[in-house]
Amino acid sequence: MSDTLADAIERLVGKRPADIRRFAGGDISGASLATFADGETIVAKSGPVVGIEARMLGAMAQSGAPTPEVIAADEVVMLIEHLPSDAGLSGSAWNSLAEALGQLHADTGESYGWPEDYALRDVMVENEACDSWPQFWGERRLLCHAPHLPAALAKRLENLSSKLSDILPHSPKPALLHGDLWGGNILVSGGRISGLIDPCAYYGDREVDAASLTVFDHPPGSFFASLELEPGWSERQPVYRLWMWLLHVRLFGDGYRPAVERELEMLGF
Numbered sequence: 001m002s003d004t005l006a007d008a009i010e011r012l013v014g015k016r017p018a019d020i021r022r023f024a025g026g027d028i029s030g031a032s033l034a035t036f037a038d039g040e041t042i043v044a045k046s047g048p049v050v051g052i053e054a055r056m057l058g059a060m061a062q063s064g065a066p067t068p069e070v071i072a073a074d075e076v077v078m079l080i081e082h083l084p085s086d087a088g089l090s091g092s093a094w095n096s097l098a099e100a101l102g103q104l105h106a107d108t109g110e111s112y113g114w115p116e117d118y119a120l121r122d123v124m125v126e127n128e129a130c131d132s133w134p135q136f137w138g139e140r141r142l143l144c145h146a147p148h149l150p151a152a153l154a155k156r157l158e159n160l161s162s163k164l165s166d167i168l169p170h171s172p173k174p175a176l177l178h179g180d181l182w183g184g185n186i187l188v189s190g191g192r193i194s195g196l197i198d199p200c201a202y203y204g205d206r207e208v209d210a211a212s213l214t215v216f217d218h219p220p221g222s223f224f225a226s227l228e229l230e231p232g233w234s235e236r237q238p239v240y241r242l243w244m245w246l247l248h249v250r251l252f253g254d255g256y257r258p259a260v261e262r263e264l265e266m267l268g269f
Contacts, residue, residue, distance in 0.1 A: 005077070009034055009044055012072035012079055020044070033082065041082040042071055051075035052116050056201035063176055065104035068195050083197075084189035089217060096192040098226035101209060104196070105175035109203035112136040112174050118200055120180070123250050127202050133172055134164035136204065137239070145246040153260065157246075160239075160269040167239055167267070169230070174203035180244075181212040207233050211240035238263040 010016040017034040023043075031045045045053070054073035057080065061067045068081040087093065113136060114127035126144055130136035138161040146154040178185070179200035187195040207229055213219050214237060224233075242263045248256035 005032065005034075005044060005046060008046065008077040009042075009079060012074070012077060013042075034079075043068065043080045043082050044077060045080070046077045048075075049119050050078035052118055053199065054078045054080075055116070056114075056118075056199045059107070059176065060104060060178070060196065060199060060201060063104050063107035065100045066193050066195050068197060081195075083187050083195040085187040085194060087188045087191070089183050089186060089188060089219075092191040093188045093193065094220055094223040095226065096188075097186065098223055100193045100196065101178075101206070101227065104178065105206040105209070107176035109174040109176065112202070112204050113140070114202035120200065120247060121251055123247060125200055132165075132170060133205055134168045134170060137168060137243075138162075138164045141243040142246070145250065148250055149246075153257070156261075156264050156269050157242075160242075160264060160267060163269075164239070168236060169205065172205040172207075172230070175206040177202055177204050177206065177209050178212075179204075179208070181209045182215055182244075183213075183217045205240075207236055208240045208243075211237040212244055215241055215244045238266045 005020055006017055009020075015036060018037045019035045020032050021035075022030060022032045031043050033041055034044045035041050051073055054070045057067050057070050061069070068083050071079040071081065073079065089097065111129040111131055112133055113129035117127050118125040124144070126140045128140070130139070142157055142161050142164075146157050149157065178196055179202055180198060181196070185196065185198045186193060187197060206227075210219075210224065210227055210229060210233065213223075242260065245256055245259040245263060249260060
């Protein structure tokens with residue numbers, strides 16, 4: 001058991017855990033299960049951006065979407081509710097996810113972005129507000145990666161970004177997004193979504209969350225029909241998937257570069 005994490009938990013909730021065990025996985029941000037002597041369990045996360053994550057979870061909870069309750073948090077450690085998770089995304093869980101996203105996306109903002117920048121490991125996620133959605137996506141989600149790519153690939157990304165006003169809607173309603181939505185960040189129990197976790201939240205086009213789900217998961221057509229997206233949404237998915245693939249290149253290496261190139265080719269760049 002980590003004495004440092006145990007000390008932090010005791011400081012935040014006034015009692016010391018009897019056991020702390022790291023969850024499997026967590027390539028970007030790990031979490032641990034803390035168990036107290038009375039059998040109560042909570043989830044503990046530590047790191048430089050957990051305070052921001054706690055505020056994101058709080059905003060998501062206010063929308064009514066299923067999220068773990070934030071029990072306590074400072075800028076170093078966050079303690080959240082331990083939610084049940086005993087199944088993957090399949091069957092009725094997709095219907096439940098569509099309902100959860102409906103609640104989340106109904107929370108709308110005045111502009112695109114988030115009050116604070118975020119980070120996924122050592123990759124900064126810039127969130128400074130923009131009034132134009134193509135500008136936000138181009139500057140905050142695509143061009144920010146160009147300096148870290150080979151010159152030829154960066155040039156293709158720059159060419160795409162210069163044409164985003166022809167591809168993306170100028171001013172979709174700024175919906176509250178999870179921002180990093182894939183199966184690993186969705187807890188399922190009893191055929192329903194028990195919680196959306198590990199957000200990279202901001203206000204933007206709700207099609208971003210829909211597209212993110214197609215990076216590693218395979219939503220059925222009924223799921224997309226339930227979301228009632230704007231016409232042309234499927235053609236815009238490669239633009240939104242690009243951000244996740246670019247993140248993977250920077251976090252995990254060139255093995256993900258072919259995915260970036262594939263999305264660019266689909267878009268004609």
